[in-house]
Amino acid sequence: MARDTKLHYMGNRYMLRRSISYFSPYKLRVAIAIVAMLLYAPIAPALAWLTKYVTDQVLMARDMPALKLCIIGLAALIVLKGVFQFMQVYVMNATGILVLRDMRRDLFRKIIRLPMPFFAESEVGMLMSRIVNDVVAVRQCLPSVIMFVRQIFTLIGLIGTVIYLDAYLAFWSLVVMPVALYPIIWFGKKVRKYGRKMQSELSGVNVVLEESFSGIKVIKAFANELREDLRFKAENESLSKVIIRQIFYSEVSSRVMDFVSAAAGATVLWIGGSRVIQGDLTPGDLTAFLICLVQLYEPIKKINMSNNQIQQGLAGAERVFDILDSPEVRMEDDGDVEFDGAFDEMVFDDVRFTYPGCPVPALRGVSLTIRAGQRLAIVGPSGSGKTTLVNLIPRFYDPQEGSIRLNGLPLTDYRLASLRLKLGLVSQDTFLFNETVADNIAYARDSFDRTEVEEAARAAYAHEFILEMPEGYETMVGEGGVKISGGQKQRLTIARAIMKNPPLLILDEATSALDTESERVVQQALENLMQGRTSIVIAHRLSTILTADRIVVMEKGRVVDSGTHAELLASCPLYERLYQMQFEDAVQPAEPAPAAPTCPNP
Ligand SMILES: Nc1ncnc2c1ncn2[C@@H]1O[C@H](COP(=O)(O)OP(=O)(O)OP(=O)(O)O)[C@@H](O)[C@H]1O
Numbered sequence: 001m002a003r004d005t006k007l008h009y010m011g012n013r014y015m016l017r018r019s020i021s022y023f024s025p026y027k028l029r030v031a032i033a034i035v036a037m038l039l040y041a042p043i044a045p046a047l048a049w050l051t052k053y054v055t056d057q058v059l060m061a062r063d064m065p066a067l068k069l070c071i072i073g074l075a076a077l078i079v080l081k082g083v084f085q086f087m088q089v090y091v092m093n094a095t096g097i098l099v100l101r102d103m104r105r106d107l108f109r110k111i112i113r114l115p116m117p118f119f120a121e122s123e124v125g126m127l128m129s130r131i132v133n134d135v136v137a138v139r140q141c142l143p144s145v146i147m148f149v150r151q152i153f154t155l156i157g158l159i160g161t162v163i164y165l166d167a168y169l170a171f172w173s174l175v176v177m178p179v180a181l182y183p184i185i186w187f188g189k190k191v192r193k194y195g196r197k198m199q200s201e202l203s204g205v206n207v208v209l210e211e212s213f214s215g216i217k218v219i220k221a222f223a224n225e226l227r228e229d230l231r232f233k234a235e236n237e238s239l240s241k242v243i244i245r246q247i248f249y250s251e252v253s254s255r256v257m258d259f260v261s262a263a264a265g266a267t268v269l270w271i272g273g274s275r276v277i278q279g280d281l282t283p284g285d286l287t288a289f290l291i292c293l294v295q296l297y298e299p300i301k302k303i304n305m306s307n308n309q310i311q312q313g314l315a316g317a318e319r320v321f322d323i324l325d326s327p328e329v330r331m332e333d334d335g336d337v338e339f340d341g342a343f344d345e346m347v348f349d350d351v352r353f354t355y356p357g358c359p360v361p362a363l364r365g366v367s368l369t370i371r372a373g374q375r376l377a378i379v380g381p382s383g384s385g386k387t388t389l390v391n392l393i394p395r396f397y398d399p400q401e402g403s404i405r406l407n408g409l410p411l412t413d414y415r416l417a418s419l420r421l422k423l424g425l426v427s428q429d430t431f432l433f434n435e436t437v438a439d440n441i442a443y444a445r446d447s448f449d450r451t452e453v454e455e456a457a458r459a460a461y462a463h464e465f466i467l468e469m470p471e472g473y474e475t476m477v478g479e480g481g482v483k484i485s486g487g488q489k490q491r492l493t494i495a496r497a498i499m500k501n502p503p504l505l506i507l508d509e510a511t512s513a514l515d516t517e518s519e520r521v522v523q524q525a526l527e528n529l530m531q532g533r534t535s536i537v538i539a540h541r542l543s544t545i546l547t548a549d550r551i552v553v554m555e556k557g558r559v560v561d562s563g564t565h566a567e568l569l570a571s572c573p574l575y576e577r578l579y580q581m582q583f584e585d586a587v588q589p590a591e592p593a594p595a596a597p598t599c600p601n602p
């Protein structure tokens with residue numbers, strides 16, 4: 001969360017300019033709103049003038065036709081005021097929503113292209129909060145600025161009118177103005193401070209929600225609902241506290257403004273009333289004056305309000321443009337060589353890698369070569385860096401030292417998308433999208449025909465169970481869809497990889513808890529997938545090791561030995577130990593397990 005404060009150096013003016021730049025595609029709409037605003041502004045003083053005229057001229061002269069005319073004029077002015085106000089508010093707010101849409105689009109577009117390490121260090125809930133909440137504040141920026149300007153115009157018009165009506169009275173009622181300005185500034189600062197706090201608290205709540213719901217199984221398995229309850233309670237409470245503070249300051253500021261305007265009204269009534277009684281002022285002047293004064297404090301209140309909104313918008317803008325503009329939040333580096341998929345060889349040369357923010361390196365100088373058509377198995381104790389090593393190939397991470405060369409060129413020279421499209425990555429953690437089975441299998445393709453999908457599913461041994469699902473290939477799976485077993489999920493991801501038809505396959509074998517039957521099926525599916533492809537397999541199965549051309553043994557981020565199964569058994573004590581621990585029981589799978597003595601047949 002350190003990032004939250006980093007961008008303040010960019011300054012308010014930058015934030016405001018950047019927020020307003022989002023309105024530039026909607027120049028016409030903004031222009032309409034501004035014109036409506038300009039037409040609206042003089043109506044407030046005009047109403048006051050008309051009232052003065054009615055009181056002093058029409059009523060005094062007992063002129064009935066003129067009164068009728070004036071009432072019609074008054075009604076027309078009020079209708080116009082409504083129309084212009086509607087135009088301005090509606091057009092401006094609608095534009096605000098479009099800006100919101102654009103900003104969300106840009107944020108999503110940028111975030112989804114950020115490199116993997118970014119997702120490791122920021123919480124997903126925080127990112128969601130940016131896209132959902134922070135932008136809302138930003139879209140208020142321009143409407144508030146326009147409101148601000150409009151109210152200043154209105155203010156000038158009204159002040160001009162009161163001075164013209166009676167300079168002496170105007171002087172006394174305007175003396176209080178600076179007193180009114182001071183709270184505007186003071187409260188603005190407070191509201192902004194709490195606005196910023198609120199957004200960050202809100203993202204705190206989102207983080208807990210996101211984490212709890214996606215980890216619900218663990219929470220339940222450990223019966224830890226109470227602990228999560230307390231965690232959420234804490235976040236929820238501090239959010240509410242901040243919002244209540246914000247409401248407090250924003251409300252107090254409005255009421256202070258009310259007091260100020262009431263005090264000014266009373267003063268005017270006192271001084272002005274005396275002047276009317278003394279005959280220095282007509283009753284019409286006083287009425288018009290009071291009407292102006294009532295309307296005068298309205299713009300001051302609105303200025304106050306739009307100032308608060310601008311402040312909140314700036315607080316949101318800081319968080320949004322922190323992602324959009326910060327030089328530290330960079331998209332993935334891209335090369336410009338197109339990888340055509342003709343895999344020749346890949347060479348790791350003294351590759352060293354440390355996870356960001358991690359004190360110990362995960363890879364401490366790995367060198368190895370894989371040639372076309374080979375099957376390379378990687379074995380090693382847990383935490384030895386196997387997954388880390390294969391994650392460097394699609395460039396989820398880039399090594400800090402050493403190089404990875406593909407067909408003689410550094411990986412970084414290739415265009416990322418062309419590289420990734422030619423890699424098949426099947427990892428332990430399967431993920432299915434909330435789409436149909438067919439769409440999930442064909443995720444690598446924009447267009448596909450059904451026979452291809454079925455072929456892939458057959459090769460992955462998924463066809464049969466897919467047909468048994470309620471709507472076959474059209475069944476929705478993934479979040480919110482039909483629940484399927486772990487082994488079925490794996491077979492769907494294998495079908496997805498087959499459909500992608502990658503020349504280089506990277507397989508992080510599940511240390512799986514699948515039963516022997518589905519294990520055998522998944523294994524056969526994988527065998528089909530590896531057929532005729534170059535593959536790098538993090539091996540947990542004996543059969544994979546036995547069929548590998550070469551086995552690399554890793555320990556603590558280094559390659560300690562490599563060779564065939566027989567060679568390694570003879571030369572590498574670590575391999576022998578791993579083999580005994582992981583694979584040896586699998587050597588005699590044919591022997592039936594002795595029946596459990598405590599489980600009599602029913
Ligand atoms: N995202 C990460 N951030 C920081 N450190 C990490 C991250 N992922 C892994 N590590 C660390 O890097 C080292 C190597 O991890 P890696 O996942 O590559 O091991 P592995 O050989 O695949 O283990 P396993 O067989 O258990 O899957 C470990 O010490 C681990 O703690």
Ligand SMILES: [Mg+2]
Nearest residue numbers: 386387388508
């Ligand atoms: Mg791993």
